Amino acid sequence: xxxxxxxxxxxxxxxxxxxxxxxxxxxxxxxxxxxxxxxxxxxxxxxxxxxxxxxxxxxxxxxxxxxxxxxxxxxxxxxxxxxxxxxxxxxxxxxxxxxxxxxxxxxxxxxxxxxxxxxxxxxxxxxxxxxxxxxxxxxxxxxxxxxxxxxxxxxxxxxxxxxxxxxxxxxxxxxxxxxxxxxxxxxxxxxxxxxxxxxxxxxxxxxxxxxxxxxxxxxxxxxxxxxxxxxxxxxxxxxxxxxxxxxxxxxxxxxxxxxxxxxxxxxxxxxxxxxxxxxxxxxxxxxxxxxxxxxxxxxxxxxxxxxxxxxxxxxxxxxxxxxxxxxxxxxxxxxxxxxxxxxxxxxxxxxxxxxxxxxxxxxxxxxxxxxxxx
Amino acid sequence: xxxxxxxxxxxxxxxxxxxxxxxxxxxxxxxxxxxxxxxxxxxxxxxxxxxxxxxxxxxxxxxxxxxxxxxxxxxxxxxxxxxxxxxxxxxxxxxxxxxxxxxxxxxxxxxxxxxxxxxxxxxxxxxxxxxxxxxxxxxxxxxxxxxxxxxxxxxxxxxxxxxxxxxxxxxxxxxxxxxxxxxxxxxxxxxxxxxxxxxxxxxxxxxxxx
Numbered sequence: 001x002x003x004x005x006x007x008x009x010x011x012x013x014x015x016x017x018x019x020x021x022x023x024x025x026x027x028x029x030x031x032x033x034x035x036x037x038x039x040x041x042x043x044x045x046x047x048x049x050x051x052x053x054x055x056x057x058x059x060x061x062x063x064x065x066x067x068x069x070x071x072x073x074x075x076x077x078x079x080x081x082x083x084x085x086x087x088x089x090x091x092x093x094x095x096x097x098x099x100x101x102x103x104x105x106x107x108x109x110x111x112x113x114x115x116x117x118x119x120x121x122x123x124x125x126x127x128x129x130x131x132x133x134x135x136x137x138x139x140x141x142x143x144x145x146x147x148x149x150x151x152x153x154x155x156x157x158x159x160x161x162x163x164x165x166x167x168x169x170x171x172x173x174x175x176x177x178x179x180x181x182x183x184x185x186x187x188x189x190x191x192x193x194x195x196x197x198x199x200x201x202x203x204x205x206x207x208x209x210x211x212x213x214x215x216x217x218x219x220x221x222x223x224x225x226x227x228x229x230x231x232x233x234x235x236x237x238x239x240x241x242x243x244x245x246x247x248x249x250x251x252x253x254x255x256x257x258x259x260x261x262x263x264x265x266x267x268x269x270x271x272x273x274x275x276x277x278x279x280x281x282x283x284x285x286x287x288x289x290x291x292x293x294x295x296x297x298x299x300x301x302x303x304x305x306x307x308x309x310x311x312x313x314x315x316x317x318x319x320x321x322x323x324x325x326x327x328x329x330x331x332x333x334x335x336x337x338x339x340x341x342x343x344x345x346x347x348x349x350x351x352x353x354x355x356x357x358x359x360x361x362x363x364x365x366x367x368x369x370x371x372x373x374x
Numbered sequence: 375x376x377x378x379x380x381x382x383x384x385x386x387x388x389x390x391x392x393x394x395x396x397x398x399x400x401x402x403x404x405x406x407x408x409x410x411x412x413x414x415x416x417x418x419x420x421x422x423x424x425x426x427x428x429x430x431x432x433x434x435x436x437x438x439x440x441x442x443x444x445x446x447x448x449x450x451x452x453x454x455x456x457x458x459x460x461x462x463x464x465x466x467x468x469x470x471x472x473x474x475x476x477x478x479x480x481x482x483x484x485x486x487x488x489x490x491x492x493x494x495x496x497x498x499x500x501x502x503x504x505x506x507x508x509x510x511x512x513x514x515x516x517x518x519x520x521x522x523x524x525x526x527x528x529x530x531x532x533x534x535x536x537x538x539x540x541x542x543x544x545x546x547x548x549x550x551x552x553x554x555x556x557x558x559x560x561x562x563x564x565x566x567x568x569x570x571x572x573x574x575x576x577x578x579x580x581x582x583x584x
């Protein structure tokens with residue numbers, strides 16, 4: 001294996017960086033210090049310079065002015081190919097090579113770095129295991145044979161394959177439907193601890209930023225507006241733009257008056273599964289419907305939820321799903337939102353099913369700002 | 375009817391004519407694919423040269439086949455050499471144009487992620503662009519195949535041998551039996567080769583298609 005440019009990130013210092021294309025500024029006087037080991041989320045509307053910032057760090061873009069230092073080394077002097085092999089990169093949607101299998105996709109850089117096939121295979125098994133994907137089921141498949149959620153996981157697996165100390169992620173969950181996105185975020189939060197990497201994460205979803213980020217940087221019009229920990233941004237927004245984006249005023253002023261039905265998501269029929277289905281059938285159906293979570297109904301009574309990830313790892317896939325589902329919190333649509341959120345927070349789960357007069361009406365996936373406020 | 379076929383087959387030595395025909399065809403195809411690929415890659419690496427080169431190749435394509443054969447006579451004599459050279463000149467364009475288009479039309483996002491992952495431009499060319507261009511290149515080769523088949527047959531006019539020769543005999547002697555048997559056989563051969571190429575193209579599309 002080639003030697004590393006850096007084993008660990010101590011700091012990334014972006015100083016006075018400007019990049020323009022003619023009259024258009026892609027980034028203007030950016031000053032940002034990223035600490036080693038943190039996940040910093042860059043948030044802002046499109047065109048605010050988030051992605052440009054990412055691409056400056058791995059030299060896909062060279063700045064007109066200013067310097068970027070990683071561990072006090074000016075990256076201007078580093079070979080871009082070598083630098084990028086020390087940095088994992090994940091993007092939204094088509095990031096996988098359609099002509100390569102999952103194994104080839106994940107292993108591409110390790111192969112170029114001269115790993116033996118055995119070592120590649122071992123590491124791929126290890127990573128897929130981390131994501132709860134059985135390796136033998138997946139490594140020979142092509143990307144088009146995978147669902148959106150699975151493709152995104154493989155993209156992430158590829159980024160961490162050679163264990164780079166720095167990870168750049170450009171809206172990695174942006175193309176997924178809301179419930180699946182929530183699931184991948186949960187999953188990512190769990191493995192983030194094990195990864196122990198410095199991560200720069202671009203998103204336009206403030207909830208995602210608050211959920212995943214240790215610190216959040218708000219950007220607008222190619223400039224950095226405010227950077228800080230989530231609480232800091234919610235409690236002390238520097239201007240109206242920030243307070244609008246974190247929603248500290250408009251959404252939560254009247255939180256005491258909100259009911260569960262005001263903050264839940266309505267149920268779509270594609271999420272409903274009959275309790276008499278076998279695990280195998282449910283897996284197939286989830287693939288068809290491109291979802292990774294389902295709500296189990298016995299006649300019209302909701303029982304609980306099933307997760308794709310758990311079904312696929314089952315020993316006995318011919319069991320009925322009513323024997324294996326996950327229990328969740330049930331809430332009434334007319335419950336007070338604050339107490340409902342507290343119940344959820346205390347039970348340490350991230351989903352609740354909402355009923356009204358015994359009928360299933362919605363699902364509650366509380367967003368992070370709300371959880372922080374109660 | 376079978377009698378006629380057997381008679382023509384034997385009197386016109388169609389077996390050895392077919393071998394000759396396929397020999398010219400293979401040599402011409404080998405070189406046109408090789409040269410076509412090389413030109414395609416070269417103009418990809420020097421984008422400014424792409425338009426002029428493709429225009430020149432386009433221009434050669436407009437020379438009538440018969441005229442091209444005649445132009446080549448003073449340089450290559452008569453027989454197989456000018457026939458093979460003419461086939462190559464005609465077939466380079468579809469191969470190099472499709473190679474060039476295939477290499478340049480790979481999805482920009484995939485190229486970007488390749489760079490971001492730390493692939494060098496060379497590695498991107500061989501590991502990403504080239505494999506993804508294969509279906510299109512195969513399409514170009516298939517067009518070349520049809521051109522080559524036609525010109526090799528025309529080679530009969532300038533004593534190149536192959537299946538064009540007995541066809542020429544049939545025309546000169548006004549022997550419809552020879553014309554029909556040889557014509558059909560040449561046609562069947564072309565269809566079989568094209569089918570083979572189509573199967574390859576299709577499997578490449580399945581494997582590398584986007």
